[in-house]
Amino acid sequence: MAEDLPDLTPTDIAGPAEVFANMTNTFTVTVKNAGSGNADAFSTALYIDGSRVDVKTVPGLDAGSSVQIELDWTPDGPGEGIIKVVVDDSDDIGEVDETNNTKIRAVTVLTNGYLGDRPLTTYIHGTVSGGLIYTSGDSYYSSVIYPKDSGNTPYSYTVHFELALPEGATIKLARLYSYWTWSHLGSKGVFPEMYIAFEGYEVPPDREYTDRKGWGFYDYPTGTYAYDVTDYVFGSGEYTAQIENVASDSRTFCMDGFGLLVIYERPGDHVIEYWINEGADMLSSMDTSGGVSPEQATAVALFEGEIEPPAIENATLWTVVQSGADLDNMLFFNDKSWTGVYDGIPYPDLDIDVRDVCAWLAPQNNTAKMRAAGDYMVPSNAFLVLQKKTPHLHLDMPLEVNAGEAFDVTVAAYDRFGNINTTYTGRVHFVSSDTSALLPTDYLFTSTDHGVKTFHDVTLYRSGNQWITVSDLISPSTAPYTNSTTVNSGPVDHFAFERVNGPRTAGVSFNITITARDVWNNTVTNYTGKVHLSDLTDTITPSESGAFSEGEWTGAVTITKAEKEDVITAIDAATGKSGRSSVFEVICGYLSRIEVSPSYWSMVINDTKQFNATGFDAYGNTVPITPDWNVNGGGTIDNNGLFTAEDAGIWTVQAVYNNIVGEATVSVQYIKPVVEITEPVPGSTVRGTLVISGTSSSNITKIQRVEIRFDNGTWYTVDGTTEWRFEWDTTRVGNGPHEISVRAYDGIA
16 A cells, blocks of 8 residues: 655745845745645745745644745845745655645845835833923034044034923933934944933933935935933923044934933823834935835834723824925824824924824724835834823813802713713812812712712802812822813902002103902903092192003103102092002102302402202202302302302302202402591691501401501501501601591502
8 A cells, every 4th residue: 555645835935026125025935735644844945046045844734734934035135036935945755746846936126225114113101190291402403423532523412401390290211312314434324433421421322223224325324322311300400411423433423303201200190101112214205215115115103002092081192203304204193194294393304293193093003104205204203192081070160250259060070981970979179279269168979969069159259260170089080170260350449559669750751550450359351441640749640541451551650749758549530439559759850950049149358158059850859969169260169168259259159060050149349448547637737746646447357557658758657557656757847738648458459
């Protein structure tokens, strides 16, 4: 009896007729055992132009059965080739027919160009009560960064990040990304050598994602390096990242920018589920990029896992693309597509798109795709953030209420799918932005409430947009709810002044702001009247304000009289409602004139007179001055205005301050000395030696000498001054009448 033998034969080679160089291409080979006997383990090999490139072992194959085997090949370059599959390549199996173990087919190898071949992979997937922040800071395209020791600049690149975290947040994860490109040494593409510091600390790369297509004139690599900086981010504030080219040769690279990703925790915050995908996939479908179609020039980011779309409040997709600024480039999320999303924001070399994708969520394995339908781009990050619905409260209240008037609010409890929780028994608590509000006391829901309760007599007093928040005191997992309403003010009760700061200057206008207020001190925005204005000096102008707008008037007023404690009063004549400003000082205005007193004075030589100067502004207010004193002759005047007369005449006294001059007139008179002959009396008959005597006086100064002469003869100085005498020998003159003349000299005239 003949032995039952297997007969192994390849029946099909499934795979593309055109494959790409420099990437793994998979062929699926179907092998059938057409014999009557079972086959033990055997090998199946893939040959390309006579060279074996892959081999797989099949553990065995029963008679009449078939098996599919995947064999891989990574071509080195383009061209035409023959692929051959050989079953039982080691010839270990005895078969019915040993000549049917081979199958061949032709294949064309194409350049892969800028094909999407490096998916953005998930670095981390998790949930947290908190949120996600991503920022590129003040990143910019660097141009060429030279080696630090080359002597060329720049050799470094610095970016600052301004991080604002919610109060109470703590850092769960902080990740720094460096997006680099155009790394080469001469005309040869090479990988960069770089030093990265964050907040002054050197940080090693945690992941390195690079792409290099191995094709084209500029075969330069591009990459995204990721760094764990969780230990260096502590909260809100400014953070700094710096990169240096530390190559020992002359290789250079460029920076498209930095990115900082922060995931934070905050108790009681919304629960989010997040996927952080990272990579670098150079894409282009331009004619000069290897003949790749837009469909092939597509990078994929898979967010693996199952979700419940009805339980998602919102979903946000972030994509970060180097050199993405082309409106033809496309973004896909599941079955939704967009164009025009990569618009060069924040700048063309680092395009960041953030969008809501909640409407297109799938129950599992959500997928984002970035397609180079136009120019070159390098997808580098994709973040999917899902904010989950949670059990929550809802608060209904009127859209508009009046200050001080009671109204109703209704609280409803919802489960995480948005249905009213009819079995809710939590204790609710109310707070409001209006700290003076009258709110319901804490309330414990009962089963008879069926998850809904209306509260009465809620009252708000502050006008404007005010909110009320209701929260669960028992179950923190039940999210609070905040609703707002517009609170209208009541009628005008009084007028309030914005503080008037002093001092104010007389005659110089200044702005005042007056607000119409109700009894709760809210601004009455519908008040459009005018108010009468007055002040303690009765000099304020204008005497009436302009029309109020939105319950407020700001205008310029002028007060012309100085007052230590002035107050402005506003009164609505129609209603009698009024208001007063704060107390403020009005000081004198600018010096306008100087008055000197006395304005006229008559005096004699050697006399003194005190002159005083008073400054005034244009409104008659006294202005303190310390003038300089001048006189144009006739004597001297000191710094205090004391004038001493020295010469007769009409003179002008001046007080000068800040180029303002005040004047007074002084008349200085000269009074001649008075001299008299007391002995002999006129008409006397004398003989022998005659003693002539008399007196002299002066109102100005001391008499210096008295002189006498006879008959128009020579003048002789007598003895004495105020009382004087002279002995005259009459024997030396002839008999008859003689004239005696005397004069007094005071040293002035």
